[in-house]
Amino acid sequence: xxxxxxxxxxxxxxxxxxxxxxxxxxxxxxxxxxxxxxxxxxxxxxxxxxxxxxxxxxxxxxxxxxxxxxxxxxxxxxxxxxxxxxxxxxxxxxxxxxxxxxxxxxxxx
Numbered sequence: 314x315x316x317x318x319x320x321x322x323x324x325x326x327x328x329x330x331x332x333x334x335x336x337x338x339x340x341x342x343x344x345x346x347x348x349x350x351x352x353x354x355x356x357x358x359x360x361x362x363x364x365x366x367x368x369x370x371x372x373x374x375x376x377x378x379x380x381x382x383x384x385x386x387x388x389x390x391x392x393x394x395x396x397x398x399x400x401x402x403x404x405x406x407x408x409x410x411x412x413x414x415x416x417x418x419x420x421x422x
Contacts, residue, residue, distance in 0.1 A: 317359065319406070320354075320358060321351075321358075324351050325395055327349050327366065329392065329395050331348060335348075335383050336388045336392075338381070341381060344380075346371045346374060349368050354366045
């Protein structure tokens with residue numbers, strides 16, 4: 314379980330970096346936004362697969378006249394969602410480590 318939690322934190326960190334890059338390029342003509350499919354990764358990981366996660370170009374979101382398809386609202390939402398997920402996974406990881414620590418010390422703290 315700790316391995317999956319560690320991978321989840323790594324993927325969320327990559328997603329945060331990807332979204333920050335999108336925000337940095339919100340006014341760059343011709344820039345195509347990218348995203349990391351965290352939920353798709355987790356589905357594959359818990360099904361026993363070995364998914365490779367890389368930022369993927371968003372070819373669905375319509376482009377503006379300058380060829381850029383980044384919208385500030387979408388990126389702020391993605392950043393907020395990623396932060397909430399990161400905090401939740403961090404909490405699960407901490408609780409899992411606390412349980413291991415308890416077991417190792419036979420409940421003596």
